[in-house]
Amino acid sequence: MNLCRVVAVLAVFALTQQAWGEGASVAQKKQMCEGCHGIPDYRTAYPEVYTVPKLGGQGAAYLAKALHDYKSGARKHPTMIGIAASLSDQDIEALAGYYAGSEAKK
Numbered sequence: 001m002n003l004c005r006v007v008a009v010l011a012v013f014a015l016t017q018q019a020w021g022e023g024a025s026v027a028q029k030k031q032m033c034e035g036c037h038g039i040p041d042y043r044t045a046y047p048e049v050y051t052v053p054k055l056g057g058q059g060a061a062y063l064a065k066a067l068h069d070y071k072s073g074a075r076k077h078p079t080m081i082g083i084a085a086s087l088s089d090q091d092i093e094a095l096a097g098y099y100a101g102s103e104a105k106k
């Protein structure tokens with residue numbers, strides 16, 4: 001992991017801590033996800049251009065498992081581990097349900 005990556009992950013983590021806060025609603029958390037997952041072509045350009053998987057239309061069980069795996073460390077991706085760590089089991093269920101039920105465009 002290079003330094004840029006570490007800095008980016010810390011920045012995202014700090015952001016999530018702030019945005020999540022106590023009692024942040026699932027609707028608020030979703031906005032955070034869409035900063036990466038809801039953009040055209042599913043690309044993000046910082047710190048380097050990389051693609052982000054599409055969430056909308058995937059199975060709720062698959063999405064929930066992916067989030068639990070990031071949270072436990074079974075699945076490794078620095079950005080998503082930082083994000084999943086801040087989600088409760090309830091958040092994961094709610095977000096997985098939301099994305100499974102939403103149009104494939106998100």
Ligand code: HEC
Binds near residue numbers: 034066067
């Ligand atoms: C900073 C950008 C960023 C944010 C914010 C973000 N993600 Fe991700 N997400 C990614 C990237 C990059 C991947 C691909 C990781 C990999 O290759 O394992 C990913 C992967 C995933 C996956 C696995 C999808 C698959 O098909 O394997 C799920 C589920 C997911 N994110 C859900 C979320 C949810 C829910 C949120 C909001 C709580 C969120 N993400 C916020 C960048 C982000």
